[in-house]
Amino acid sequence: MASGIITTMIALTTTLSFYLTSSPSKPYYHSLYISPSLSNNQSISHHLYTLTRRPHLAGTEANAEAASYVLSTLTANNIKSHVAEYAVSLTYPDSRSLTLTRPPPNPPTTFSLQQVVYDNDPYADVADQVEPTFHAYAKPGIVTGPVAYVNYGRVEDYTAIKKAGINITGCIVLARYGQIYRGDIVENAYDAGAIGVLIYSDRKDYGGGGGGTKWFPDDKWLPPSGVQVGSVFNGAGDPTTPGWPSSMEGCERLSEDEVERAGDVPLIPSLPISGADGEEILRWIGGVVAEDEWQGDEDAPVYRIGPGPGVVELSYKAKQVISTIQNVIGIIEGTEEPDRFVILGNHRDAWTFGAVDPNSGTAALLEVAERFEKLRKEGWKPRRTIIFCNWDAEEYGLIGSTEWVEENREMLASKVVAYLNVDIAVAGAGFQASATPQLDQLIIEVTKQVQDPDNSTQTVYDSWVKTAKYPEIGRLGGGGSDYAAFVQHIGVPATDISFGGGYPVYHSMYDDFVWMSKFGDPMFRRHVAAASIWGLVALQLADEEILPFNYSSYVNELKKSAEDLETELSDKSISLTPLFKSIEKMKTAAVRIHDEIKEIKERKGWAFMWKNQPWRVRELNDRLMMAERALTDRDGLPGRPWYKHLIYAPSKHNDYGSKCFPGIDDAVENANKLDTKDSWGAVQHEIWRVSRVIAQASLVLHGELT
Secondary structure: OOHHHHHHHHHHHHHHHHHHHHHOOOHHHHHHHHHOOOHHHHHHHHHHHHHHHOOOOOHHHHHHHHHHHHHHHHHOOOOOEEEEEEEEEEEEEEEEEEEOOOOOOOOOOOOOOOOOOOOOOHHHHHHOOOOOEEEEEOOEEEEEEEEOOOOOOHHHHHHHHHHHHOOOOEEEEEOOOOOHHHHHHHHHHHHHOOOEEEEEEOOHHHOOOOOOOOOOOOHHHHOOOOOOOEEOOOOOOOOOOOOOOOOOOOOOOOHHHHHHOOOOOOOOOOEEOHHHHHHHOOOOOOOOOOOOHHOOOOOOOOOOOOOOEEEEEEEEEEEEEEEEEEEEEEEEOOEEEEEEEEEEEEEEOOOOOOOOHHHHHHHHHHHHHHHHHHHHHHHOOOEEEEEEEEEOOOOOHHHHHHHHHHHHHHHHHHEEEEEEEOOOOOOOOEEEEEHHHHHHHHHHHOOOOOOEHHHHEEEHHHHHHOOOOOOEEEOOOOOOOHHHHHHHHHOOOEEEEEEEOOOOOOOOOOOOHHHHHHHHHHOHHHHHHHHHHHHHHHHHHHHOOOOOOOOOHHHHHHHHHHHHHHHHHOOOOOOOOOHHHHHHHHHHOOOHHHHHHHHHHHHHHHHHHHHHHHHHHHHHHHHHHHOOHHOOOOOOOOOEEOOOOOOOOOEOOEEEEEEHHHHHHHHHHHHHHHHHHHHHHHHHHHHHHHHHHHHHHHHHHHOOOO
């Protein structure tokens, strides 16, 4: 008996000695990461101020200087870093003009197309470095025609115009920003027969709604002269190298005619204009009064559809050049699984100063890097490799990230655990998240550990769920940021987080450090919280022995989408049986892998399993990682082969919109128009395709051959 007690005491002493002499556990470092002692809002503020001192459009010297700053900051924190350069096709404005001709005897008006520098603007000395307002990849040309007002330029807006018996063929249309991607506004106008497009920022949406509302710098709202610039390219990556990288050593390129025939660049000219200019044009549009939902604020004139009597001449000439862009890549190598990558990504290039979009995210990225270095000084080493990516030319069409993914496609497809994107880290109050569904629970658990930047008595999670029983998490089917190549092209699990939603000075010259420090985040606490959540998600994915994925969330999402589709097709002779059967298979697989993980945790323990059967843990993680890849198809979406993911991709008529089962959605839209046997047969075919990839994902989760 005494012998047994002594043996037990020796064992306990040995175990205690091990814990006392070994380095702290990973949870210790994770808690340390989000502690106030490691965060630094002053450092984040300094990074943002430095990055936004000048406008830094892709391909410019100023953006190259910003890349050098990011590179030097990563290097200073002992992160092995390099620059990955690409030679890509970019466009810049050469000349543009806009003239409104009114009925006689009223004289014509030629608009200045200038954003006004406000009194005491600290950036007045570099305001002339802001490019003239334009749409990247807009069709050059000179067009003249009567003006027609088309609300937000959506498909349903044109349907309403057609139902009203109004013909806009040969017109220049005036649309307002706010509901869909500007490239789709132009494409929809072309499809409706328009010859040109003007897009303005309506005061109702961006100016505070009238009634004496002040604007920046006195309030957050867009000034009357403010213009939202941006790209009208509907693809991803360099338009001249679709599907392959734009190598600095030279590469195959499409000609301008081939790019046009590919269908992703506009075929009619367009120009962004200010709210003030848009309102002046609206005063000279007659005809039918637009419905209430199409009207402006209380101070606006009555909006009519037209066309005319006002006539507009739009002229645009572009410079198209092959420019060098620079992605900055930093790597912290993992100690136990260095061939498994967790990637954090943010873009650096901006249309103007970019304090919100994107450099609030860049400043947060550098804060994460600095905190990770502090952890390493305390003894932390990541299990898996962590990669920092600061992308270039995102604003033109996700170019930097797309070229890098296309160049490294096979390596990334076999090694990336997850991609964690932050485009805009802070635009205001309120946490927002989007993700592929298996990462939902991880985001939720992390937000429960991070203090709310606007209320120190609660967590981010507490404020997130105040208006709902369960936090709302969006999906990554839209083409709005750099997660697109990872999710939609190669099938990598991903997240995208931010504080605040849309903000009034978006893509204008007023998106500067002053706006951020007065209205976006005066104390830079939201930046700190964004970096805390971003970095803690990365730490969990890099350090947990078994990846914190939950595919039950995915099953629930697929089931809901299938039920919505069933309702939509209830009066059609379409079978959804294959889709529901495949989802049931995935449900079984998700339950099974969850039980496997639970068994390891409860019965044998992580340490035992990793020490005695490391291959089993590795194989389990591979199944969790690769199931997302199985949801892609090598042929891609019909007519959109670059988009390989059959569950998430952009809506065909709104690049910002996220559609579940995008191939099915496109086929249904086409069948509703044609209503032929072949068109409905195409719908059934797309249902079978989606069913097959879900079945493949189920097999991957099972990990056994049939």
